[in-house]
Structures are given as structure tokens and as C-alpha cells.
Amino acid sequence: MRELSRLHARSNTSHRDSCRESLELSRVLCQSRGIDYVFGIDVPCIAEQGNTVNLQEALSTLREKTLGPDGVFLHRCFNDLIFAMKHADDTGFYCYRAIESLRHHCASLHGLSAADRSKQWKKFREFAGIEESTLLAIKSAADPLRHGNVSAVSSEERAKLFSSTWAMVGAYLAVIPVPAGCHLRPTSPEGADVLTPSPPSETPQATAPSTRETRG
Incomplete structure (x- = not known):
């Protein structure tokens, strides 16, 4: 959190000095420490x-x-x-x-x-x-x-x-x-949703006429 405070301070200083940069923190995520906090x-x-x-x-x-x-x-x-x-x-x-x-x-x-x-x-x-x-x-x-x-x-x-x-x-x-x-599709092993085409509508297959002669 100290690192985030320093980052925020640097951002504010940059914004005051140049009036061209700004930074908005919306989320803190650190999987190794189990931290997932959203500034909502x-x-x-x-x-x-x-x-x-x-x-x-x-x-x-x-x-x-x-x-x-x-x-x-x-x-x-x-x-x-x-x-x-x-x-x-x-x-x-x-x-x-x-x-x-x-x-x-x-x-x-x-x-x-x-x-x-x-x-x-x-x-x-x-x-x-x-x-x-x-x-x-x-x-x-x-x-x-x-x-x-x-x-x-x-x-x-x-x-x-x-x-x-x-x-x-x-x-x-x-x-x-x-x-x-x-x-x-449901999330992939890498964790991202995967775009997949919608399945085509199924239509019955036409049955080809038989070429065999019918013997009487």
C-alpha cells in the first residue's frame, strides 16, 4: 500500500506541474497476497x-x-x-x-x-x-x-x-x-472468455433417390 501511496503522490505532482497527466486508481489486485480491492x-x-x-x-x-x-x-x-x-x-x-x-x-x-x-x-x-x-x-x-x-x-x-x-x-x-x-464459450484455461461462432441451424439432409432397379 505504501507503493500505491507514492504512486498517487507522484501522479498528483505530475498533474500539478504539467496539467497534462492524471491517474485514477480503480482497483488493487495482488493475487500472491490475496488482495482484490475495488475503489467503487x-x-x-x-x-x-x-x-x-x-x-x-x-x-x-x-x-x-x-x-x-x-x-x-x-x-x-x-x-x-x-x-x-x-x-x-x-x-x-x-x-x-x-x-x-x-x-x-x-x-x-x-x-x-x-x-x-x-x-x-x-x-x-x-x-x-x-x-x-x-x-x-x-x-x-x-x-x-x-x-x-x-x-x-x-x-x-x-x-x-x-x-x-x-x-x-x-x-x-x-x-x-x-x-x-x-x-x-465458458472461460478458457487462461481465464479469458473465448468468442465462438454461433452453431449453424441444422437442416435435414436430402435423401438422394435410389438408382437401383426394383426387380419384380
């Missing part, structure tokens, strides 16, 4: 939802769904969810933008990328089973921030935003399919 952001209303989740299985399934050309929308959604936790004053903005990325993903999934936004939102709500009132409540919290204004939010309101957004994202992720050809 504790949001109780979200953490409670994960108490009954098999994280290894959930992450493996999620990783498959983020593959393929549309995966960029999911990655953008996840990044905004992280920003929503980090930046309390802008929680509404990042929560709504995360959901907007899912709307784009849904539109691409259903061939509606060129459609107007009202059709895209309608398809998104129908596909994920989301109430429009819940979506509008998050949008209402985001609107002032989207236009450069300042909006105060209480701890209770922020917790409600988190709960609604995470439920919405979870509902959508639960119904989207794994992109064709992007299934992962």
Missing part, C-alpha cells in the same frame, strides 16, 4: 439490487450482448451510468443520456435508425415494457442540465433517479438478444 462508488439503492445476482454469470451474458456493431451504444450507456454516480449535480443528465443510448440501440436493432424519434421512443418503451411516465420523470430531471442550467437535487430525488434508471436499463438488457455469431 457506493450507491445503496443500486447495491441492494445486486445482492441476489450471480455476478460472474451476469457479466458473461452482458459481455456477449455488447459485442457486434451496436455494442457501442451499450458501452456509451454504461459510461454515462458511471458518470451519473460520480457527478451528483449532473445525475439526471447522465441518467437520461444513458437511456437515450439504449433508444439508439433499440432503433438500430429494429431497423428504425432513420425513423423519427417519436417512433424510436415508442418502440423502445414497447420492447422493454417501460412506462412513459417513468421515462418522462427522468427527462424532466435532465432537461435543465441539458441546456446548461443548474438544478438542485436532494438525496431522495437522486436515489429515485438511480432506481428508475437502473430498473429501465435492466429491463432493456434482459430482452435484447445476443448478436448473431457473438456467443462466448
